[in-house]
Amino acid sequence: MFLPLLLLVPLFAAMIAIALLRPSMKYGYIASAASLASLLLLYFVQNGSITITWFTIGKDAIAITTTIAPLNMALLAIVFFIGTLIHLYSTGYLKTLSEQKRFYIEMLAFEIAMATFAMSGNFILLFIAWEFLSMLSYMLIGFWHNRERAVRAARLAITTVLIGDIALIAAIVIFWNTFGTFNFATILSLMPHSVSIGLLAGSALLLLAIFTKSAQFPFQEWLPEAMEGPTPVSAFLHSSTMVKAGVFAAIILFPIFAAAHLLALMLWFGVLTAIIATFNAMREKQVKRVIAYSTVQELSLMLVAVASGALIAAIYFFIVQSFYKALLFFSSGSVMHATEEESIDKIRGMSSNKLLYISTLFGVLSVAGMIPFSGFFASAAIGSSVFTNLIVYSLIILIGLGTSFFIFRWFFMISGPDKAGETALRYKALPRAMIYPAVLLAALTLAGSSIFFLIPGFLSSSPAFITGAPQLSVSLLDIVSVTVLFAVGAAVSYSLYKPSRLLKPSQKKGSALASLAYTHKFFMLLYGGAARFVYEISEGVGAFDLYLSEAFDWLGHAVVLASRGIRRMSVGGINPYAFVFAVGFAVLLAWIFLVIV
């Protein structure tokens, strides 16, 4: 019974915002308190499943089912915890207070939709939440609606995600046809040993939906583009919660993919995306987009772990990644706030705010995988999960090296010495609301390591396919390999971007090979081509009426020439539309007669 309250508290806060919010208010505190209240209420929520019938038609009852299992609890906790910090951070971040009403209402609505997603126990609730997530993501990316780039990014995001929405609902339709139910638990219990066409088609479409939501190849580019949205949005939706909806669905519906033999596909798409994202992150200049590519890569690695059956490793990564990714976005937002620059070529001098500097460093060390940060355990767990597949393992090693390199490149550049030194004051003047959430998250990047040891106990009441997955362990080999990768990447990065080098920037252009690795532009061209293709079709059909009437006019003239005598009687009266009607009728008649069913 505490479950609806989780949603009602933020809803109530949103209503307060609608009714009472004045531009002068610091509304973020109320939103933050509401999220915190929901977080605390989680303590009272019990495992189990609730089904409420929405409506019935004939013998089919359409119900909304919620499920609470440890994994759902984990995602709910992430949503409300990060939500609490995001709203707090936003009080410092939002400079234009006249916009704060729209901002907080949309953010709270997102929080509710995400929490609904986290507790969904059947496809009906999942679809409802999924759809609202797409829409709110669109609205929040395009929040600065008078910036053309933001509008374009929002459009790319919604287009990509909509492809997934079609796939999802088509998958739901097929699953209903195959299994006769929308309920996850029932579907999972019905998994056959042989692959039927319905199962294969449904799960392939579901995987497509997961790929669009979690920004996997070939849909990965919407996520970096989405960085045009406000930073709190990036930190909340596009790193720690919404983009992980796909991974979450892949975990809770894992047996479906296993039964349909799609895990190899998931694995290789994950590896491919991780490689693409790592290369792009190494070349990217915009401060938030580097972190976005890093997010894409982490989502891929989670899917790689899921595909290798290492569900507990994936869940561990799923949880701790939220902390340090939100942290790095907070830092990006703060440095952009202080310097009003976006390119890491120009942003300098973060080290002048010690608190910010140290918390960012914690996040960076965690991403790069330094022992004993939570990121280290994640890298080790992912590594050991694919250890049996030597090709994938070596690719993951190389990706780890690249990660360490690009995240330190990012860090060394933004914290590099500021020649003029004029930003130091601005860094020091950063609002406290923007610093303290980052500090708290920095502490969690360290404390989060304990989850590695606690997680088997936490997940003990999960469905059997999760508890039966390989347990987490760290071997000496993992420790050595992850640490070596971390050290080499950091060292290379330092030698290239050390303070003395940053002070005299070289004009040397990157090699052709390096720019080839930056595939972002190629994918954008690809998307543009696809979009133009669709547009042309639409335009072609749109001109249909016009061409049609011209064609019939021409036909009419031909008839006129043929028999001038009867022109006044027939041709003058030919209405092209009546002609369409007649042709349509003829085709219909032929159809009804000739199609034998």
Added chain:
Amino acid sequence: MDLSGDRLISELYIFFGLCVLFLLGNLVIRLSNKDFPQFLFNCAVLSLLALFSASMLSSDLATTAMGMLSINPFSLFFVLILTIAMLLTGILAYEYAGRYGDFALMASFSMMGIYLVAFANSLISIFIGLELMVIPTVFIVLLSRRSLEAAAKLFIMSAISIGLLSFAIVTIYGASNSFALVHAQQSDLMLFAAALFVASLGFEASIFPFNVLIPDVYEGSPSYATAMLGGINKKVGFIVLMQVLILVFATFKSAFLAVAMLSVLTMFYGNIVAIMQRSFKRMLAYSSISQAGYMLIGIAAATSAGIAATMFQIFAHAFIFIGIFAIVAWLESRNRNEIDDLIGLNQESRLMAAAATLFMLSLIGLPFTTGFVGKFLLFLSAVNANLVWLAIIGVVNSVISIYYYARPIMAMYAVKAAAKKIKPEGAIVFVVLACLAITLLLGLYPQPMISMATNAANYLFSMA
């Protein structure tokens, strides 16, 4: 419910007595040449009719009179929703038509036709009803002098469609020697009649390719007339389509497959052409064509659940359409017809922008609106009738539609430099809020409507 014959007849008489009263009321009050009493009288009569049919609907009444008419859950369902729709359209017309009396007179003739179609128990009643519905509508379109072209187009296409319909009826009579709505034996003549029927109702129900003039008519008519055309008249085409296909041509598998193909074509045509439109009204016209395509899915399924789904979608779309055309009428009175003219609407009237957004989200099929429930039921019925491919094409189409619905929404919430608050007229606000309440409340709790529609569909199949 057990009723004696006398009581049945009396109930029938009460019902048609009300219709006559409605008509006479118009004529009598017309003499006083005042709009307002007439308007009140019409509203009262329509409300009474709605209440009366709602009360009969709950009693599961099913009877025939003189072999020509039949009161049953199926007909009462449509009488109920179309009467309420007419009530709302009447309010729009009162606000904008200028000469309300003329509108009311024509609308009451048209409503008589609609009731005849809904209560039809034979092909003759259907024919007379359709004829009675169509011709006054042409004059309603003509009330605005600028819409002469639209009226002419409507008239020509209606004439073609009525002509084909009479030909179809004659063919059926020739083959079966009866005007009754009973199962037909499959023969070449009957197949021909089936094709004629689908084609002739293709215009009345705006099905591609028989709908070619509909966007022109919708765009050229004054908005209250468009609301009536799209929200009421085009729905009547579906009533006939369901009655005739289920009762007469039920065993003609190729006809139902043809309906499935027409559904696919109509959805794609409506959605794809809508993307390119600049005029808001024309875009909505194409959108309503695509919605007609969705409605055909349930008929193609040819099951009780499918018909119930189509009925629910007809109900859902009728009120969304009237609601959004109330807003269009309001915009039209300010000479704002293009999608680009919507810029800044949110600053001018928050209510109108929010309502238009919700209506369009419902047309897309956002959860917790009637639009979602309707589409959901349609796709579900298609899957249960082994038409998974049709359901998936429907899904693809409903996603395509997001593109063109998103544009007006974005325009409404874009900021205009010099925007002043505009207070919409009370009548428009009433219509918009009423339609919005129906769309949202019955989207959140659709069970009563679904039960009614299921009941009606079951009745239709029990007659077949």
